[in-house]
Amino acid sequence: MGSYRDSHDFPIGVSDTDVLRRIFDAHEDCIKVLDLDGRLVRVNAGGVTALELDAAADILGKYWPDLWVDDGKLEAIAAVRMALSGQPARFTGLATTGRGTPKWWDVQVSPMANEVGAAAAVLVVSRDITVQHTLAEEKAAQQQLMLDELNHRVKNTLAVVQGIVSQTLRTATSPEAARNDVMKRLTILSRAQDMLTGSSWTGAPIDDVVAAATAALSPGHNRIRTGGPNVTLGPRAVLSLSMALHELGTNATKYGALSNDDGSVDVAWTVEDEIFSLTWHETGGPPVTPPTRQGFGSRLIAGGLARGLGGETSLTFDPVGVVWFVRAPLAALDPA
Amino acid sequence: MASQTPLRPIVLVVEDETLVRFDAIQSLEDEGFDVVDAYDADQALLILSERADIAAIFTDVHMPGATNGLQLAHVARASHPGLAIVVTSGVLQVQDDDLPQGARFTPKPYDATNVARLVRALIAQAA
Numbered sequence: 001m002g003s004y005r006d007s008h009d010f011p012i013g014v015s016d017t018d019v020l021r022r023i024f025d026a027h028e029d030c031i032k033v034l035d036l037d038g039r040l041v042r043v044n045a046g047g048v049t050a051l052e053l054d055a056a057a058d059i060l061g062k063y064w065p066d067l068w069v070d071d072g073k074l075e076a077i078a079a080v081r082m083a084l085s086g087q088p089a090r091f092t093g094l095a096t097t098g099r100g101t102p103k104w105w106d107v108q109v110s111p112m113a114n115e116v117g118a119a120a121a122v123l124v125v126s127r128d129i130t131v132q133h134t135l136a137e138e139k140a141a142q143q144q145l146m147l148d149e150l151n152h153r154v155k156n157t158l159a160v161v162q163g164i165v166s167q168t169l170r171t172a173t174s175p176e177a178a179r180n181d182v183m184k185r186l187t188i189l190s191r192a193q194d195m196l197t198g199s200s201w202t203g204a205p206i207d208d209v210v211a212a213a214t215a216a217l218s219p220g221h222n223r224i225r226t227g228g229p230n231v232t233l234g235p236r237a238v239l240s241l242s243m244a245l246h247e248l249g250t251n252a253t254k255y256g257a258l259s260n261d262d263g264s265v266d267v268a269w270t271v272e273d274e275i276f277s278l279t280w281h282e283t284g285g286p287p288v289t290p291p292t293r294q295g296f297g298s299r300l301i302a303g304g305l306a307r308g309l310g311g312e313t314s315l316t317f318d319p320v321g322v323v324w325f326v327r328a329p330l331a332a333l334d335p336a
Numbered sequence: 337m338a339s340q341t342p343l344r345p346i347v348l349v350v351e352d353e354t355l356v357r358f359d360a361i362q363s364l365e366d367e368g369f370d371v372v373d374a375y376d377a378d379q380a381l382l383i384l385s386e387r388a389d390i391a392a393i394f395t396d397v398h399m400p401g402a403t404n405g406l407q408l409a410h411v412a413r414a415s416h417p418g419l420a421i422v423v424t425s426g427v428l429q430v431q432d433d434d435l436p437q438g439a440r441f442t443p444k445p446y447d448a449t450n451v452a453r454l455v456r457a458l459i460a461q462a463a
Contacts, residue, residue, distance in 0.1 A: 155444070162356075
């Protein structure tokens with residue numbers, strides 16, 4: 001490669017101009033020189049590649065701002081004007097390549113003066129930032145999507161809370177009972193939300209829903225027996241089944257099979273021909289008498305849950321024990 | 337028409353969130369309506385096509401499925417010109433221009449008593 005005269009000097013036989021020309025051509029940024037009218041007079045090899053041209057001649061002589069799209073064109077005109085007045089300028093804009101590929105560019109425009117300090121040309125260095133720009137846009141879009149989703153979810157939760165409070169107040173026997181019931185029901189709602197958060201709100205296994213509802217009753221060993229196949233419930237079904245099981249459990253603890261020392265509850269579910277069925281079956285409690293008035297709980301478990309799911313519920317006050325039965329198409333429990 | 341309006345007009349409630357639908361159903365029943373309900377627009381349209389006794393529809397906007405509550409309102413208006421239509425949403429602030437003719441919007445959360453009053457007024461107008 002030749003010897004060096006000095007460690008700070010260029011190798012013998014290579015001039016400054018050669019080096020600068022090499023840099024100009026080898027640089028992958030798009031480097032251009034404009035005349036005082038803003039027309040292209042030089043473009044480097046990197047620019048020809050970046051702009052997907054066949055040859056520099058494709059764009060030489062063209063008015064540079066015309067290469068830009070929309071606001072980029074105005075930015076380019078302003079930048080040239082700045083450079084001609086002796087000031088550097090910088091902007092980000094969208095320009096289409098010779099083959100029609102839209103690309104985002106970070107553009108630095110600077111004045112080139114002659115020996116007496118007058119503007120002689122404009123130097124433009126453009127860097128292709130399409131990848132970064134696209135990533136940033138995708139990230140912003142994702143964040144907006146998450147915010148929209150969050151807003152929707154919060155609004156939805158507020159609507160559910162309002163529904164619970166409204167129904168509790170409409171059917172409450174006293175302000176104390178209303179206060180107590182609202183607190184309990186919101187706790188159930190909160191617990192159901194926790195279950196759903198664990199799965200990014202896609203749903204929860206019915207085992208978890210039933211286990212959470214029965215654990216909260218803590219009636220003692222083996223008084224609640226549960227069993228059934230693995231079924232994933234959608235968010236709505238998780239909320240409403242959690243609420244229904246809570247109401248059934250509360251009633252059982254107050255008046256039913258869990259109100260004495262001997263009664264028990266069987267919670268069993270099946271899936272047959274895409275139909276989900278669940279039975280809550282109390283035995284061994286005191287003789288059952290149907291309630292004289294309909295509160296939130298009995299309204300919910302008597303019909304509110306299955307209505308609209310294309311399903312059915314029945315609540316039977318059999319003297320031997322309360323039986324609740326719900327049946328719905330599996331698809332309705334896990335809507336996409 | 338007025339003489340044929342039953343004492344308890346029938347409202348079709350369309351809402352995908354079970355507990356919210358439950359509240360709407362119970363509240364409207366308490367307010368003197370009979371209620372049929374659907375959890376999405378397809379189910380609602382099926383009910384509308386099968387039953388001639390629906391006097392009003394009360395629908396949420398955001399629901400699963402291909403059709404949202406606003407689109408449902410327009411389809412229902414076209415097929416049932418005399419239907420009272422009330423649209424609700426907790427997310428969208430629906431403008432009158434977005435609604436079919438004669439339909440009304442009420443934001444969530446709503447007071448069921450006001451919804452009942454609105455539905456009753458629209459039914460009276462249509463009669």
